[in-house]
Structures are given as structure tokens and as C-alpha cells.
Amino acid sequence: MKAATKSSDALPAAHDRVYRGLRTRIMHGEIAPGEPLTLRGIGKEFDVSMTPAREAVRRLVAEGALFLSSSGRVSTPELSNERIEELAALRALIEVELASRALPRAHIALIERLQTIDAGIAERIAQRDATGYIRANLEFHRTLYLRAQAPAMLAMAETVWLQLGPTMRALYGKLRRTEPPRFHRLIVAALKAGDEPGLRLAVRSDVTQGLRLLAS
Amino acid sequence: MKAATKSSDALPAAHDRVYRGLRTRIMHGEIAPGEPLTLRGIGKEFDVSMTPAREAVRRLVAEGALFLSSSGRVSTPELSNERIEELAALRALIEVELASRALPRAHIALIERLQTIDAGIAERIAQRDATGYIRANLEFHRTLYLRAQAPAMLAMAETVWLQLGPTMRALYGKLRRTEPPRFHRLIVAALKAGDEPGLRLAVRSDVTQGLRLLAS
DNA sequence: CCCCGCGATTTGTGATCACACATACGCCAT
DNA sequence: ATGGCGTATGTGTGATCACAAATCGCGGGG
16 A cells, blocks of 8 residues: 555646545536545545645635535635625626737637637536536636736736636526627637727626526 | 653643744744744654644745745745745735725724834834744734634735745845834725725835835 | 534644665775 | 765655534434
């Protein structure tokens, strides 16, 4: 039971592998809100001991992706309506700024890529693929924001996504969407036209649309 | 060498004690940018083993307060001008929103407390007390933002402060301030008058003032 | 039938250890 | 004197262990 030491493996550090694995699962909404996790369970799943599992969990807790009860138990957080409203407001603030900074650098190739991703989103919706929908939606936004050349801001936006992850999945179940996101069209149109005020409005609308129903 | 087990101590968990200790030192600018840290050194300083030290460091790295080199060495980060500009923009976005949300709840008692803190800031400046100045300045902002009743936003703002901590200390040395922060007066005045646009402008100015010189 | 309490099990915490790697120091050959 | 190399030291990583506390389940009493 010495877990392959390091031998000739590549170099994806153990605790980082666990972190990334949990992170994407949370961000994509593959874990239900309130679901409890155990360090030994995580370690077993990723074939590591408790130590790297603990580090990964600690990091996710620091990012707000996991909730740490007073007794040290970890679970994915159940967000209150107030917190959801705050996080939506943060998304609006940060992502509008990111989109605005990306606008001058948005070439036609980027816009075409966004349209391709958007088509994929429509497919996921048609197939009722919640996780795929969330993943594609985040890819749409991240692709745009990468052009902003603002890594610190992007990291902060992703932190917010992470916190909303489990809830977004639950939200997806509530609203029975059959249509593709209409605000994405507006975003693409504003990018093409170089219309900054229109872009800001479209991003703000897209980011806050779904979360309004949840708070009602 | 069994480190006092738990005996009759209260219950401030070990790794959390280390985390808080390092966090405030970083946020207050008591550690120079680029300064290297070792897990064993931290453990010795707080009288714990490497395990809690590692967890605290991991958490601070996750928050951007510490930099982790490719070989695993940790140090406080040396920020590029681009990153400083981003962080200043984030401060402006988030803190303007926080101030705006705090405005309707800003009673006279709060305003008086802000003025008291501001007087303390003037003292620190007169005494050339860099750390004291930073701490008092952050207290001024936090006191105001607490009224916004937006814990997630406040946490995000504090994360940005944390990332700027070591740099703010260096910044303090560059600009030889002798006058108390003039924008704080404007903030207080806007709060008294219930002037939201004025408040937003004053906060934005206060937050971005010092960092403009640094980027030049 | 429900509620309380006690014990077994689960779970997080922190210390310690073995190991791999990086760095730094010092010694020897040129 | 200087440059290169091998060793010693320091550092992070991850596994394992001992311990305390929390949680769960079961049984008895009301």
C-alpha cells in the first residue's frame, strides 16, 4: 500500500489531480447541493491517502466551492436566496467588465467560435443534458473572457461560477428550458457590431436571467 | 515534542490559527513581496507540525495571497503592473457596489465611527506607521461594507485586499504621504448627504488613487 | 408509540516518517 | 585562482498512525 510512489509517472501532482477532479465536478453541477463528502471517501475514489484529499478539500473550501461545518464535515453548500443574489450581482459586475475588455480584441474567428459553442448549447438543451449544458455555457463565457487578457478577473469570475455550480444544476431542473439562450445571440451581435453598451447589457441580462426565478 | 496535544485550550483549531496569523500579516503588509517561506519554519513559528502549516499555506495560495513556485516553494507574490491594475479595477467594481448597498443602512452612529477611524489613520500617517496605516485603512472600508449585508461580496473584496497586501506596503514607501486620505472625507460627506452617485465616485477614487502611481 | 441515553463506528485533526528533488556548499583537478 | 562536480543539507509531498469528537444506531424507559 504505497500507492505507486512516483515511479515513471508524468508530473500531475496528486493533490492537484484531486482538486481538479472535484472542481470540475462541482462547477459542472454533478454534485447535488448539501451532499456530504468524506476525506477517506475522496481519497479512495482518487486512489490517494487522506492528506492530498484534505488539501484539495481545503482549497475548495477556501474558494467557496465546498462548505465546512463547524465540526469539520464537508459538503457542497446549499445557498440561501440572499447569497445567490449576491453571487449573481458579482457575476454581473465582473463579467460585464471582462466582456467590455474583450470587445476590442474580439476578432471574427473568436465570434465564429462562440457561435459554434452556442450551437452546441442548443443541442445539450434539446437532449436535456444538464451537465453538458452547464459545461458548454461556461465554455462560451470563458472563451469570450479569455480575450480580455485579465487573468485575475477571470479567476475571480470562475470562483463565483464554482460557488454557483451545485445550485445551477438544481436551477436547471426547475426551469424547463427548451429554447437556446437568447442573450447569447445578443452578445454575439453586439460583438460583431462593436457595440459596447449593447454588449454590457446583453452580458448582464444573460448572467442574471436564470437566477431571478430561483429567488422568487 | 508533542505540542501540548489539546489540553484545556479553547478551540481555535491549529491550522486556522496559523491561517489567520499569516493572513493578517500578509494583508497588513508585514511581509515583503518575494519573501520566501518554509513549511517547517511556519510550523516552528506557530508551534505546530508541518501538516497544519501546509493547510494554511495551501489556503492562502488558493486565495492568491501566496505564490507557489513550480518546485513547490512558497513566497509572497511580486505583482506585475498588469495584475495590479486588474486588482485595482476589481476593488473599484466590488467596493463601489458594497458602498452603494451600505448607503441606505448607514446610520449616524456608523458615520461617526468612520470618522473616528479616519482620525486614527491620520495619526498613523503622521507617525510613519505603514502597517498601522494599512490596517486602519482596511478597517475603515470594512466597517462601511459590513453594513451592506453582503458577506459573499465582502469576502471577495477581502481576497483582493489580501492579494494586494505585500504590494501596498511597498507602495506606501514610494509615495511619501503626509496628508490624510482626502477621499475618505468625500465618502463620509456622501454618506451624510445620502448622495449615491457621489459615494460611488468617492469610493472609486479612493480605491484607485494610490495604485495609479505605482503603474507609472 | 415515542423519546432519551449510551455505546460502537465513523470522521476530521495533527504528528511523524520515508522519500524525491532541488539547492547549496565544498573539494578537487586543471 | 577558477571551474565543474559530487555530496550534504534543506524542502515539499504523501502515507500512516494515534487521538478526540461527532454521529449514528440500538435498546430501554416513559
